[in-house]
Amino acid sequence: MEFSEVKSLLNDLKIIASYGKEDIAMVYLAEIKNGALIEFVESIQPPIPREKKWVLIVSTMDGCPVGCMMCDAGGYYKRKLTEEEILAQILFLTNKRYGRSIPVEKFKIQFARVGEPALNDNVLGVLEKLPHMLDAPGLMPSISTVAPVGREGWFERLLEIKNKYYIGRFQMQFSIHSTSKEQRDRIIPVKKWGFEEITKYGERFVQKGDRKVTLNFALAQENEVDASVIMEYFDPEKFLIKITPVNPTYRAVENRLNSDVDERGLVLKHRKFVEELEKSGYEVIISVGELEENKIGSNCGQYVQRHLAAQRKLENSYVFVRKE
Ligand code: SF4
Numbered sequence: 461m462e463f464s465e466v467k468s469l470l471n472d473l474k475i476i477a478s479y480g481k482e483d484i485a486m487v488y489l490a491e492i493k494n495g496a497l498i499e500f501v502e503s504i505q506p507p508i509p510r511e512k513k514w515v516l517i518v519s520t521m522d523g524c525p526v527g528c529m530m531c532d533a534g535g536y537y538k539r540k541l542t543e544e545e546i547l548a549q550i551l552f553l554t555n556k557r558y559g560r561s562i563p564v565e566k567f568k569i570q571f572a573r574v575g576e577p578a579l580n581d582n583v584l585g586v587l588e589k590l591p592h593m594l595d596a597p598g599l600m601p602s603i604s605t606v607a608p609v610g611r612e613g614w615f616e617r618l619l620e621i622k623n624k625y626y627i628g629r630f631q632m633q634f635s636i637h638s639t640s641k642e643q644r645d646r647i648i649p650v651k652k653w654g655f656e657e658i659t660k661y662g663e664r665f666v667q668k669g670d671r672k673v674t675l676n677f678a679l680a681q682e683n684e685v686d687a688s689v690i691m692e693y694f695d696p697e698k699f700l701i702k703i704t705p706v707n708p709t710y711r712a713v714e715n716r717l718n719s720d721v722d723e724r725g726l727v728l729k730h731r732k733f734v735e736e737l738e739k740s741g742y743e744v745i746i747s748v749g750e751l752e753e754n755k756i757g758s759n760c761g762q763y764v765q766r767h768l769a770a771q772r773k774l775e776n777s778y779v780f781v782r783k784e
Pocket residue numbers: 524525526527528531532533534573574575576606761
């Protein structure tokens with residue numbers, strides 16, 4: 461890609477505010493072509509230096525039509541972002557830090573700030589273009605999806621793209637949250653794949669040298685989780701389990717969800733679930749991240765624009781965000 465093309469992509473993006481700390485995480489709020497607002501994030505994990513690990517979290521939609529129970533981004537939905545609008549978020553950050561050569565050992569790009577990536581074909585175009593646009597040997601894309609039905613063609617193309625460009629360095633993640641079908645339907649209120657479909661796809665996705673597919677639980681004490689259901693469907697050789705806290709979002713408070721993972725990374729009510737999975741050979745990752753990120757508003761499920769619009773503000777999160 462020529463310099464002029466990069467410049468014109470960046471012209472589509474006008475940064476109107478940024479929040480956070482450069483040595484942990486920054487949230488950027490940008491205006492794009494037709495006046496829509498999008499946000500994206502960069503973060504590092506102290507004490508690991510940026511050259512070892514750098515994570516970008518970009519939006520794929522303006523709002524999100526899914527409306528998960530704990531996510532502040534699901535409050536409204538306007539449209540899908542174009543390839544250019546997604547690429548512009550990435551290039552803004554790479555330009556800011558390095559230019560086109562990214563000497564970072566683990567350079568993760570998560571398509572996970574706002575929007576369900578599987579509902580947007582442009583995400584696939586971005587994944588195809590990135591290896592041509594950036595000189596980034598450590599590049600590792602990460603797709604986190606609720607697996608909406610009717611998007612089987614999207615998932616097939618994703619598998620082809622992974623096999624072509626990203627063998628061994630692609631993170632595929634399904635958001636599960638509950639092993640009860642009824643409760644999963646309440647937490648993620650759209651039609652989505654059942655565990656049969658997820659396991660069939662995951663089995664095909666993980667090929668020699670690939671990373672395991674992640675099953676993610678944003679674990680609330682109110683969630684129902686049963687290790688025997690996981691064992692019935694998912695092979696521990698192909699799937700790993702990731703447990704994350706329910707972050708302090710407006711939606712989590714409204715829906716009375718209490719995180720089952722505490723600040724030290726201990727699982728409280730569902731400890732047995734974790735132990736049973738580990739005993740059965742599953743790799744279980746408890747991922748708490750930086751607590752400071754809750755205050756910045758850069759953590760999963762947080763959405764600065766929801767905070768700016770709120771009449772009554774949460775006390776312990778988004779504290780770096782101030783209305784101009
Ligand atoms: S968690 Fe993802 S899919 Fe669910 S509402 Fe938020 S952005 Fe949309």
